[in-house]
Amino acid sequence: MTPDDNRFFVLTGGPGAGKTTVIEALGALGYPTTREAGRGVIRDEAEHGGGALPWIDRQAFAERMFEWELRSYRQAERTEGPVFFDRGLPDTIGYLRLESLDVPSWMEEEAWRLRYHARVFIAPPWREIYGVDEERRLSWDVAVRTHAVMAETYADFGYDLVELPRDSVCARVEFLTAAAAAGRR
Template sequence: MDRFVVISGCSGGGKSTLLTELGRRGYSVVEEPGRRIVAQELATDGDALPWKDGSAFARRALDMALVDYRAAHYGKGWVFFDRGLIDAAAALQHSTGEQALQRFGQVHRYNRTVFLVPPWPELYTQDQERQHDFAAAVAEYERLLEAYPAVGYDLVILPKLTVAERADFLLACLKQQGSQLGRIS
């Protein structure tokens, strides 16, 4: 789906803040499955947490990302996802060895351009829902740098700018992509 745009990358790199800005500008946004799952599991004393049961967490993230993906079809215009199916499939593959990337990455497509936020130590913070350290966040980022191109996506690394400038940059990239395809989005 050309109008489904994934913003992925390093934990604590500003994805959610960027999604908030895009939502403020009137675009449809889909919150990160992982954060929602962690909040639910913490509230119910569950075990599907990345630091307790990584494979159960990844499977839940994959299920939630599929629901999000299907639900987004009913809207119009750009839909920005804070992570998506590829992130969940990469996490599942990393935790179990199961070949989830190829299975999910080819069937449920997003815009061919995926925007990645790079590691940004000055922004990174741990909290109740983000208990992994910065080194683990960087390792995840490096896996995603390989995962998305492995299933046919082009990556654009978002520059370390203010939130508004990052949103402008992302939207300009999409507009340029639309122009190259013979349409303006």
């Protein structure tokens, strides 16, 4: 356990479930937040002509995502108060599992060592808001499977999952901030 595990709150789930929109709304309210690794890596790789993209080299993509999450964790350690993470270290492990790729032992060790709050928020698949774009090319079926794998992965790492309601962004933010405040007491 780390001294920060009581103030680091993860929002996970499948793609297109509204996680990033909620994280951005929390950031607009002044809460420290992190950017999602997957989209960040895709943008960086595309901008620089790199090959660590999920449609080119899934293993390299996963390693870059994990490194991104490690940096996000380290940056969050230097902040005060609650921090809301747009995914966490176990998400990369979940991605590797989803893709039937080997999970390096060093990733598992780091995910056990660097902890988040025991309650992890998971955004359920939500067909009405799901969409694809240049960075998110996954089908609805893959989004649903990803949600299930993330739930299983976080449970395997000893986290309790709390489902984020299918509601407005404002209501989801209120739900998260209230749960985070209660969880820090």
